[in-house]
Amino acid sequence: MNQACVWWLALAAAMVSGTAWGQDKPSTQFYLYGHVTSTLETEEDDFYTDFSLGEHDLFVQSTISPRFSFLSETVVGPVNSHGHSATDYKVSLERARLKYEYREWLSVIVGKMHTPVNYWNDVYHHGRLFFPVIDRPRSFGTSVPIHTLGLRLQGQNIGKLKFGYDLVVGNGMSSNDVTDGSAQKSVTAAVHIKPEKRTRISLSAYRDIIYGNSVGAHAGHSGPFHYSMGEIGYYPVDLDFELYCFSVYRNKGKWEMLLETTLNRTGLNDGNDPDMVSGLDSLGTSNNTTFFLYAGHKVGKRGRLYGLMDLSNYEDRDLHIKSNQLAKFGLGWQHEFSPLVKSQIQVERYTGQDGLEIPADDKWELKFRIAYCLF
Amino acid sequence: MRDWILLLLLLLPAGLRAQEVTPIANSPGQLNWTENQLKAVFVGDRSQWPNGQSVIVVLPASGSDSFEQTALWALDTDGFDYQKHWLSLVFQGRANAPVFVDNEAKVIEYVEQHPGAIGILHTEQPPTALRLKIQ
Numbered sequence: 001m002n003q004a005c006v007w008w009l010a011l012a013a014a015m016v017s018g019t020a021w022g023q024d025k026p027s028t029q030f031y032l033y034g035h036v037t038s039t040l041e042t043e044e045d046d047f048y049t050d051f052s053l054g055e056h057d058l059f060v061q062s063t064i065s066p067r068f069s070f071l072s073e074t075v076v077g078p079v080n081s082h083g084h085s086a087t088d089y090k091v092s093l094e095r096a097r098l099k100y101e102y103r104e105w106l107s108v109i110v111g112k113m114h115t116p117v118n119y120w121n122d123v124y125h126h127g128r129l130f131f132p133v134i135d136r137p138r139s140f141g142t143s144v145p146i147h148t149l150g151l152r153l154q155g156q157n158i159g160k161l162k163f164g165y166d167l168v169v170g171n172g173m174s175s176n177d178v179t180d181g182s183a184q185k186s187v188t189a190a191v192h193i194k195p196e197k198r199t200r201i202s203l204s205a206y207r208d209i210i211y212g213n214s215v216g217a218h219a220g221h222s223g224p225f226h227y228s229m230g231e232i233g234y235y236p237v238d239l240d241f242e243l244y245c246f247s248v249y250r251n252k253g254k255w256e257m258l259l260e261t262t263l264n265r266t267g268l269n270d271g272n273d274p275d276m277v278s279g280l281d282s283l284g285t286s287n288n289t290t291f292f293l294y295a296g297h298k299v300g301k302r303g304r305l306y307g308l309m310d311l312s313n314y315e316d317r318d319l320h321i322k323s324n325q326l327a328k329f330g331l332g333w334q335h336e337f338s339p340l341v342k343s344q345i346q347v348e349r350y351t352g353q354d355g356l357e358i359p360a361d362d363k364w365e366l367k368f369r370i371a372y373c374l375f
Numbered sequence: 376m377r378d379w380i381l382l383l384l385l386l387l388p389a390g391l392r393a394q395e396v397t398p399i400a401n402s403p404g405q406l407n408w409t410e411n412q413l414k415a416v417f418v419g420d421r422s423q424w425p426n427g428q429s430v431i432v433v434l435p436a437s438g439s440d441s442f443e444q445t446a447l448w449a450l451d452t453d454g455f456d457y458q459k460h461w462l463s464l465v466f467q468g469r470a471n472a473p474v475f476v477d478n479e480a481k482v483i484e485y486v487e488q489h490p491g492a493i494g495i496l497h498t499e500q501p502p503t504a505l506r507l508k509i510q
Contacts, residue, residue: 029465029472063471066429066491071468099468104423113468123467130463156469157420197418197450302455339437339458373462 028062035128035371043363052078054369057094057126072096075126093177094126094147099154109152112177115145116152116166116190117204118260119247128371132258133308133332134346135367137292142312142321143243143264145173145206146220148186162194166204173219173241174211184209186218190245198251206243209269212236213320225314225321225358233357237277238269239320240285254298256306264288266320286318296334304334316356324358327351340373396448399505400493401486403428409510416493417449419461419470424491432473433485433494441479444497 034056041048055077062070073095079088097111116122120137121144124130140146150170157164168188171180190204210219213227213236227234242265249258267285268277290313296306308330316323332346345368350361398413403426415421416430423429435441437458446457464470474492476485482494483501493507 027472027474031466033466059466061465061468061472066431069468069471095468097468101422101429103427104421109468123463125466127463127466130466157415157422162420194420336455339455339462 026062026064028060029375031059031061031373031375033057033059033127033129033371033373035369037134037367037369039368040366041363042365054078054128055126059127067101069099069101070097071099073126077126097152105155105158107154107156109154110150112147112149113152113168113170115148115168115170115186115188115206117144117188117206117243118245118262119200119202119249119258120260121146122166122190122202123249127373128369129340129342129373131344131371132256132294132296132334133306133330134344134369137260137290138310138312138326138328139260139262139290139292140220141223142225142314143262143288143290144220144245145186145208145218145241145243147218148172148188149175149177149180149218150185157194164192164194166190171218172208172210173215174209175216175218177217182211184211196250196252198249200247200249202245202247204243204245206241206245208241210239210241210266210320213239225324227320227322233319233322235276235280235319237272237280237319240265240267240269241320242266256294256296256298256304258292258294260290260292262288262290264290266318268319280319284317286315288312288314288318288321302336306332306334308332314356314358322357324356325353326358326361328361340375342371344369344371395497396444397496397501398493398507398509399483399486399496399501400507401488401490401505402493402507403490406507407510413507413509414449417445417495419464422470428491429471431471431489431492433482433489433492434473434475435478435482436475439478441482441497445495448495 035054037054038051055075058074060072064070075092075094076089077092079090093112095113097109097113099107099109101107114121114125148168148170150168152166152168154166155164169185172184172186186206186208188204188206190202192200192202194200213234244263246261247259265285265287291311294306294308296304298304310328312324312326314321314324328348328350330346330348332344334342334344336342348365350363352360354360403424416432434445437454443454446452446454450457450460461473465472474485476482479496479499482496483499486492486494486505
């Protein structure tokens with residue numbers, strides 16, 4: 001019997017023994033997170049306005065026994081949340097995971113989860129009530145693989161620096177919501193420390209193979225940035241996909257800040273048919289970067305004035321995401337009416353570099369949002 | 376001189392007096408925790424007793440004076456931020472939701488009845504058996 005088998009048997013035995021004394025009945029809580037957003041957009045001489053009912057997220061947390069807990073998020077949201085084309089709603093099971101906490105330094109989690117690659121994806125999810133600004137960083141929709149379905153080992157609050165780790169093996173970006181159909185799995189390794197209260201510094205690495213340059217439900221790569229079948233520049237080749245993230249969150253005194261950076265490298269996988277890739281004009285590995293910075297200053301008891309910067313740079317040799325150099329700057333005001341209701345108003349300037357596959361933005365947007373939680 | 380000392384004690388800022396807390400627990404044996412380790416439980420950074428048994432955090436209702444004082448003691452903030460803090464932790468899946476009860480008397484009652492439960496009192500006097508001694 002090899003070492004891995006012994007380890008798994010020991011873990012299984014520990015799980016069984018842990019349930020023996022967990023006799024109390026489950027404690028289950030239901031929450032509903034939702035938001036309403038209004039946008040005024042001006043691009044050249046055109047104006048657009050809309051009111052949109054955004055994602056509504058039924059969040060369930062259940063402490064089944066002292067060591068077992070369950071968590072799920074079922075979201076009813078616009079079919080296409082990019083731009084003005086949303087015409088319908090869909091129901092999506094965004095998280096459903098069972099957690100067994102053996103010790104603080106080891107929990108085992110199985111199910112569908114958000115990949116813990118950066119602070120935003122690990123902490124905010126679909127809860128707009130927690131978003132420090134109105135929109136997610138642009139790396140969501142391009143580089144960040146949002147979900148995976150698999151097995152996660154987690155430890156947290158270890159030692160004086162409150163070290164934490166997450167190791168995830170799960171279905172890759174090419175899989176659908178139900179199954180993968182491939183022996184290849186995505187791997188995430190993330191670590192963080194919390195040297196002070198309300199401070200977290202995180203580092204992560206993610207690796208996967210995108211089969212046929214086609215992504216499914218877990219990637220979250222959608223909209224105009226992603227090559228899709230039938231488009232010029234789309235090649236149905238297998239791609240090695242690597243993502244490295246560095247995040248810093250700090251909330252001290254009146255100041256709050258969040259820094260999210262990513263380095264994404266995408267290149268041809270060695271398993272491709274040489275005849276198929278020989279004619280490609282985009283060989284080699286792309287090095288794509290994104291940089292997001294938010295800083296807010298508390299004003300009065302419940303207000304916050306904030307600014308944001310969101311930059312992305314995708315090279316033209318990339319075969320998965322269209323090349324772009326885009327920038328977004330914003331200034332906003334947040335007011336919290338209660339811990340469960342808050343409003344944000346934000347003015348944004350979109351700009352970028354021309355001459356790449358994604359044309360430079362040149363527009364202003366004014367957005368207003370009310371986000372809430374019921375439970 | 377004694378009158379001056381008494382007067383000074385009376386004038387102690389409310390914030391300082393609020394730091395005097397009485398931890399209670401239905402715990403597995405005596406602990407050797409410091410106050411900071413105890414605070415870690417009340418901000419969701421510690422979820423188990425030293426023997427590995429899960430901690431159940433019991434808090435008085437949000438909006439109560441006792442909740443405000445716990446927020447100040449544990450996280451150096453007010454009840455508003457403390458409630459958001461727990462809401463976020465539970466949403467992340469990094470902590471189980473605390474148990475909320477009406478007041479400190481109910482905190483005592485809950486802790487008495489549930490092994491592994493822990494609470495903080497600011498006004499009520501706890502039964503001696505539940506009192507948790509901290510370094």
